Amino acid sequence: MSVTAIKVDGPPNCLLCFDSQAKFISTKAINEIMNSATHTFPRFQLELPQWIPDFLQEQATTFPTHEARMALVTTLSKLNIEQGTGGPFGAGIFRADTHQLVAPGVNLVMSSRSSITHAEIVAIMMAQQILGSHDLGATGLPPHELVTSCEPCAMCLGATCWSGVHHLVCGARGYDAEAIGFDEGPKPQNWVTALEERGITVTVDIGRQEAAQVLKNYVEQNGEVYNGRQGDSE
Amino acid sequence: MSVTAIKVDGPPNCLLCFDSQAKFISTKAINEIMNSATHTFPRFQLELPQWIPDFLQEQATTFPTHEARMALVTTLSKLNIEQGTGGPFGAGIFRADTHQLVAPGVNLVMSSRSSITHAEIVAIMMAQQILGSHDLGATGLPPHELVTSCEPCAMCLGATCWSGVHHLVCGARGYDAEAIGFDEGPKPQNWVTALEERGITVTVDIGRQEAAQVLKNYVEQNGEVYNGRQGDSE
Numbered sequence: 001m002s003v004t005a006i007k008v009d010g011p012p013n014c015l016l017c018f019d020s021q022a023k024f025i026s027t028k029a030i031n032e033i034m035n036s037a038t039h040t041f042p043r044f045q046l047e048l049p050q051w052i053p054d055f056l057q058e059q060a061t062t063f064p065t066h067e068a069r070m071a072l073v074t075t076l077s078k079l080n081i082e083q084g085t086g087g088p089f090g091a092g093i094f095r096a097d098t099h100q101l102v103a104p105g106v107n108l109v110m111s112s113r114s115s116i117t118h119a120e121i122v123a124i125m126m127a128q129q130i131l132g133s134h135d136l137g138a139t140g141l142p143p144h145e146l147v148t149s150c151e152p153c154a155m156c157l158g159a160t161c162w163s164g165v166h167h168l169v170c171g172a173r174g175y176d177a178e179a180i181g182f183d184e185g186p187k188p189q190n191w192v193t194a195l196e197e198r199g200i201t202v203t204v205d206i207g208r209q210e211a212a213q214v215l216k217n218y219v220e221q222n223g224e225v226y227n228g229r230q231g232d233s234e
Numbered sequence: 235m236s237v238t239a240i241k242v243d244g245p246p247n248c249l250l251c252f253d254s255q256a257k258f259i260s261t262k263a264i265n266e267i268m269n270s271a272t273h274t275f276p277r278f279q280l281e282l283p284q285w286i287p288d289f290l291q292e293q294a295t296t297f298p299t300h301e302a303r304m305a306l307v308t309t310l311s312k313l314n315i316e317q318g319t320g321g322p323f324g325a326g327i328f329r330a331d332t333h334q335l336v337a338p339g340v341n342l343v344m345s346s347r348s349s350i351t352h353a354e355i356v357a358i359m360m361a362q363q364i365l366g367s368h369d370l371g372a373t374g375l376p377p378h379e380l381v382t383s384c385e386p387c388a389m390c391l392g393a394t395c396w397s398g399v400h401h402l403v404c405g406a407r408g409y410d411a412e413a414i415g416f417d418e419g420p421k422p423q424n425w426v427t428a429l430e431e432r433g434i435t436v437t438v439d440i441g442r443q444e445a446a447q448v449l450k451n452y453v454e455q456n457g458e459v460y461n462g463r464q465g466d467s468e
Contacts, residue, residue, distance in 0.1 A: 158389025186428030194420030
């Protein structure tokens with residue numbers, strides 16, 4: 001195996017970071033890291049890209065309709081591609097009473113070097129940090145809604161249940177993401193019912209065409225369609 | 235609605251944090267936050283509790299059998315309760331070739347104020363930070379295994395698919411977690427097949443009895459069984 005790039009850089013306590021474009025990593029280097037491990041673990045840090053607060057500064061402060069909220073998160077999905085900060089997915093946690101945006105989210109998988117940071121997860125994490133609770137449905141909090149430019153994958157479906165939101169609004173269908181090569185993962189067919197049984201209402205197909213178009217444009221522009229199966233080591 | 239506790243404390247750019255025990259939050263305070271929002275978003279930061287590196291310092295450096303790896307993560311689940319850092323779940327990412335621990339994980343939902351930080355998610359996030367890739371199955375990396383003291387919930391099942399691991403090893407069954415009141419979420423019945431179709435082998439019931447006993451002990455000691463449905467705002 002040839003070694004083309006090893007870049008030791010990144011957060012100060014990150015043992016080894018390499019550019020996401022690096023195709024080969026030295027097995028020797030990995031072994032050296034493992035053998036010298038002193039059980040120091042990194043801090044995982046996640047920040048929204050600066051273009052998001054800059055962009056929001058110019059937007060309305062309330063988003064009274066499903067369509068208005070979807071238009072915002074679909075614009076985030078578009079800008080995330082244009083700004084080169086991640087995949088073609090946007091989301092937001094909104095107050096369901098006043099329709100104010102609490103926290104936006106975009107897909108940050110590649111830039112944060114984490115397969116967890118889908119747009120919905122980022123929005124949920126940010127909203128919970130802002131409100132200081134692991135439960136957006138905690139007593140005393142207003143009800144919250146998760147709006148996502150594409151139907152949640154298996155991981156984000158589970159995350160929606162645990163987030164404490166009372167409503168979920170989806171743009172593109174899972175099929176639209178699968179049509180460009182993303183895997184939706186192991187989701188039960190009756191996922192809408194599964195959410196409703198847990199007290200979460202679901203609205204689908206809001207602005208689907210525009211949201212699906214963002215996905216199509218992404219793949220036409222050769223955007224990377226990553227998933228967990230791309231590795232070939234056994 | 236009466237207001238019993240508002241604690242404005244926490245990370246410097248966290249708009250409002252309150253103690254997880256606080257039962258009431260002022261709606262007025264929330265409204266003031268939303269109305270004064272200047273679109274400054276917090277940084278989400280996640281660190282392992284210090285007892286984990288301290289504990290690992292005293293352990294073996296390789297864990298050659300399924301049972302040895304499960305014993306380690308089950309001990310982490312026990313210690314997480316004893317140390318008061320989270321719920322009764324432990325996990326780890328191991329190298330599948332050398333059986334070395336790459337990154338441990340414990341449930342940090344309440345302490346990190348995030349419904350996302352299940353043990354499996356924490357282990358995946360940490361391992362990906364350490365290796366500098368969103369894909370633990372990336373070309374050039376050794377194969378990795380996720381070992382978890384309890385079968386993954388719906389969210390962690392999806393996360394397993396996207397993490398790049400090649401093997402999953404589970405202790406307690408989902409039923410064992412449900413028996414003490416945790417919800418496993420919307421998982422397809424054939425979730426093992428769904429993983430295997432994605433190139434991930436699954437081994438269940440390793441040290442199930444001991445792992446399930448940790449769950450039972452937790453609930454007998456009145457550990458909090460949180461989930462997204464505890465909120466009552468509509």
